[in-house]
Amino acid sequence: MPFKALNLSDQVLRGVQAAGYTDPTPIQLRAIPAVLTGGDLIASAQTGTGKTAAFALPILTRLGTHGRTRVLVLEPTRELAAQVETAFRDFARFTDLRTVAIFGGVGYGTQRTELRRGVDIIVATPGRLMDYLKERTISLQDISILVLDEVDRMLDMGFLPAVKDIIARCPRDRQTLFFSATVPPEIAAVASFALRNPTKVEIGVARSVNASVNHALYPVAFDQKFELLEALLAKTDFDSVLVFSRTKHGADKIARRLKAANHSVAVLHANRSQNQRIEALAGFKSGKYEVMVATDIAARGIDVAGVSHVINYDVPEKPEDYVHRIGRTGRAQAVGDAFTLVTPENAGDIRDIQRFIGQKIPELKLEGFDYKPIVARPAHVLDSKAGAHAKQSRQGGWQRFGGGGGRRRARY
């Protein structure tokens, strides 16, 4: 079924055409008609499925022309808020509808000016939105459509109280669209608080790794991880490499050492200022930086085309993050390579990942690398944070996804 058959407005269809989309993705096929009816929706779908257009296109069609602030979209991270706002703006280019992105880390000035000019759609992170609500720069009394995107991530980041507060400030008589990769009980409770009689759309958690990605595990002794990373970079013919670290501190450390080894490196994590994050992403996209070191939260959902290699310096915390990370490469038919450095302490996490994706990841050795014996470090040597974490993640397993509460916030 082409987009034309979906009852989108002509102006929005022109926006879709300008974006170069020809056929709707499965979530778009199912969500667009549901959103157009004005009813509530709960969808389990992840980034990469075309979820943004699945809500943006029918919302823009429903709005029609410029009026009051009627739509609020909540996103967990600044990057996603910026990306989703850009998508709205692009699709709305043949309308007179106005959008604004509201997130922390940048000055209040421009955001306030845009708000005063009058906007139809606000795409915001919960923290900065709460600031504006408290100082009464924004009122939610005219919101007729509320989108809660990546709810599981918002809860993971400790935004539950803010999200609840924001929902309660919106008029009861509204349309609510709710997106979450998984819906464990904690999230189901928010859904029942936010939604009325919703249509359910399930696109399923992306468990499979794109067939165009060659992925492999590289077992290594803990204190040779950086050496192996360098050796992989030296031996690999890459264009752009995304290196994942579990922690912000770790990302900084890897970046420092790579810089010292003469690589051009960008860093992306939640402690960087907004300007630094924008510069890092833009520089990585343009080729100014050959390597970007990132944490999961910062990199989630970000669309960077043309990443030739992903290197998991640290094994991801949750199996679905493995799929996300690996999904950064091998996009758009380019064949990508994804390497994961593993130490004996990661055995449990690797088992979880392999079970989750339903396949065994091949183990490789880098030829010519001077490997030390790979043995588990004694418990007392484990850094207390990493040790506590490894234990927690094995006990909880990936099914506890979403149950981490605010604890994780500080680490990313």
Ligand code: AMP
């Ligand atoms: P999302 O899941 O919204 O982050 O979208 C993932 C990527 O798919 C983005 O780069 C979108 O521009 C792209 N995309 C979304 N819908 C379509 C479509 N119908 N046809 C082609 N590309 C799409």
